[in-house]
Amino acid sequence: MKKQGTDVSPGRISRRQFFDGLTTAIRGLFAFSLTYSSRLLARSVEQLPLGKLKTLIGHRVISRTDSNYEVIRQSSVWQMIKPDRFPALIVQAQSANDIIETIRYARASGKKISVRCGGHSYYSSFLQDDMVMLDLSYLQDISVDKETGTARVQPAARSVDFLKNIAEHGFSFPAAHCGNVPLGGFLLGGGLGWNGEAWGGMACFNIREVEVVTAAGELITADENRNADFYWAARGAGPDFFAVVTGFTLDLYKNPAVILTTTLVWEVGEAKTVAGWLDKKVRQMPDYVETLLILADNPEQQQPPGAGRICIVQASVFADTEEIARTALTPLAGDDIPGGCIDKSEFVPTPIADLYEWDDTAYPRLRWDVDALWSDDEPGELVGKLVEHVRAMPSGKSSILLLWKPYTRKLPDAAFSMIGSVYLACYAIWTSPDDDSRNNHWVRKTMQLLEPHTKGHYINESNYVDIPSRRVNSFSHVNHSKLKHLALKHDPDNLFHSYIE
Ligand SMILES: Cc1cc2nc3c(=O)[nH]c(=O)nc-3n(C[C@H](O)[C@H](O)[C@H](O)COP(=O)(O)OP(=O)(O)OC[C@H]3O[C@@H](n4cnc5c(N)ncnc54)[C@H](O)[C@@H]3O)c2cc1C
CATH class of the missing domain: 3.30.43.10 (Uridine Diphospho-n-acetylenolpyruvylglucosamine Reductase, domain 2)
Incomplete structure (x- = not known):
């Protein structure tokens, strides 16, 4: 298994000690003894x-x-x-x-x-x-409890390894769309994962329990009833979490028998019309359809510059039968598809094992600048403002993505508290350091153009390092205040780096 992160091969000590496949009783006893010994350490x-x-x-x-x-x-x-x-x-x-x-x-x-x-x-x-x-990149263990339909996973387990492991037991989970992304940061910040709309809205809402080491050096378990402040914050605080997560217990879903995908492509000039049409279609489809619109480059058409910019609609369904999946996608197969569609592939089966097949193409390990927002406005309005901007995109590897989330239920009480009916992320990806400023500028300009439509941000994909307001606006006002209060309460000496001011 290829390991993520540093160049040193991980060892395997202590995996069974406090995390992996112990029975519940032994685990309970062991957790107690570790907690106790860590208290002693903290005291001295x-x-x-x-x-x-x-x-x-x-x-x-x-x-x-x-x-x-x-x-x-x-x-x-x-x-x-x-x-x-x-x-x-x-x-x-x-x-x-x-x-x-x-x-x-x-x-x-x-x-x-x-x-x-x-x-x-x-x-x-x-x-x-x-x-x-x-x-924490050595902490990658995964174990499944078939009886409870849960998995215990260490934070650096990669999405691809996690999905593969749990699929062998008949389960699935809204893991990240890129297989290399580990569950730790992804879950802590919220987690926009595969089939997310059907599976909890955000992946973090499937956390049943977290194991954390606190700023006082104590190993504790947190859930709805125990150490509830940590449980609340572990679902959305992202880089402002005030402890170290060493393990998650996650609720799993039955592995779907079939995934079907429909993909439609237009020249980018049609994007505004397409987004308006798609917005209506999304409301005719069930909530388990994952619907994306992507503004990107067609590498096959490079001349004149900007000529090959395209608008891609991609809708996927995870379902128990092919019939259910086909019925769900049928609204996209009607006669009312906007004119100018240059490519169409409907109801294409995607084996679960192939979900991460395109990772190297979609997520090249190059130079990246990213920013993102939530909006409740008409997607057609947002996209209309981006057409010329996408034609002027400095790198053909970059893209802008819209994800529809129209059905997201009332959010559970957790740090994650900012959401809209549409998620929009701008990904600039390029090769040479000489092009840094052009690409950085392009991302800033995207966000400026969409400023009037911006409801808030997503901590995992917004530039909270250079733009502090991104952080604050990744939470509701009330939840941001609560997060600040909890950080002060549980890490009063500010031991862990965070962006909380
Ligand atoms: C190629 C790519 C694809 C992506 N795809 C998706 C996607 O599909 N959906 C999505 O929602 N996001 C996606 N992301 C964003 C991703 O979820 C965040 O960048 C996430 O923070 C990465 O997790 P990480 O474990 O690598 O975090 P790191 O980069 O290692 O850490 C980020 C911060 O998280 C905190 N942190 C991480 N782990 C812990 C822990 N165990 N305990 C305490 N604090 C911790 C720390 O404060 C740290 O500074 C993607 C990112 C990339 C680069």
């Missing part, structure tokens, strides 16, 4: 010098003077823009105990901790000057 925050930390954790503690520091620092960032921010120390944790020791060290040496899971944050939020970067 004695000096833990670097030498001692290195003795305890070994070669997985990397200092700035170590020869492998720069390789590991750079490879911690998934994409090719590597910000000039330099942690004082990188600790590759393999267990909750490693995390607890790191907290003791950080407290004793007056350092803050930034948490890195799979390194997919578009803005490298985990890479912070002079902090201890706690790298």
Whole structure:
């Protein structure tokens, strides 16, 4: 199994200790003993010098003077823009105990901790000057409990590995659309996953329980009834979560027997009409249809520049029978499809195993700048403002995506609290550093054009690092205040890096 993140092969210690496939009773006892021992540790925050930390954790503690520091620092960032921010120390944790020791060290040496899971944050939020970067990429275990229909998963388990593993037991889950994205950051920020509208709205609403190490160095379990502040925040706080998640227990869904996809393509000039038509069609289709409109480039038509810009409609259904899936997609197969459709493929079966087949093409490991918004306005209006802007897109690898979420129910009470009937994300992807400013500008301009239609943002895909208001507007006003309050309550010394002001 290809591992994500740093270049060192993970070991396998402690997987059965407190996380994996123990029976509920043994797990309960064990969790108690770990919690108890971690309390003892927390109580005695004695000096833990670097030498001692290195003795305890070994070669997985990397200092700035170590020869492998720069390789590991750079490879911690998934994409090719590597910000000039330099942690004082990188600790590759393999267990909750490693995390607890790191907290003791950080407290004793007056350092803050930034948490890195799979390194997919578009803005490298985990890479912070002079902090201890706690790298969780070794924590990838997955175990399924068929009886309860749940899985226990460590945060760095990748979406592709998770879906494959649970499919073997007959289950599925709204994992990220890109297989390399691990569940940790994805779930903490909300999680727009496969078949999400049918499976909880956002993936985080399928978290039944979280295991976290707190700022006090305690390993605790949180759910609706126990340590409920942590449970509330773990569902949406994203980079402002005030503890370290070491494991999730997730509710699973029955693996669908069939996935059908319909794809329709127009020249981008038709995009406004298409978006208006699609908005009506979405309301004629059941809520389990995942409907996207993508403004992108047709690599086969490059001349004159901008000529090949296209508008793609893609609708997928996960269903128990082919008949159900076909019926759900039928509104897109009528005679009223807007004129000028240049390509059409209807009711195409997609084996579950192929969901991530296009990852290398769709998510190339190049330079990325991304921003996103929620809107309740007419999608046709939004798209109408983007047609010329898409023709002027500096990179043919970039795209703008709209995801319809018209049926999203009332959100459960959790940190995740900002949503709209349409999600729009702008992805600039390019190769050369010489093109950075043109592509950055293109993303900023996209967001400016859509400012009047913007209801709020999505913490996992909005630029909260350069634009602090993105963070605040990723939550409802009330929930943002609550998150601030909880962060102060549970991490009063501000041990964990966050963007909360
Ligand atoms: C190619 C690509 C495709 C993507 N596709 C999707 C998609 O389909 N749907 C979607 O919703 N999002 C998607 N995203 C966005 C993705 O969900 C976020 O970037 C997410 O934060 C990445 O998770 P990570 O574990 O790599 O987080 P990291 O980048 O490692 O960490 C980001 C921040 O999350 C916090 N964090 C992460 N793990 C923990 C933990 N265990 N405990 C405490 N804090 C933690 C830290 O504050 C950290 O700074 C995609 C991103 C990329 C690059």
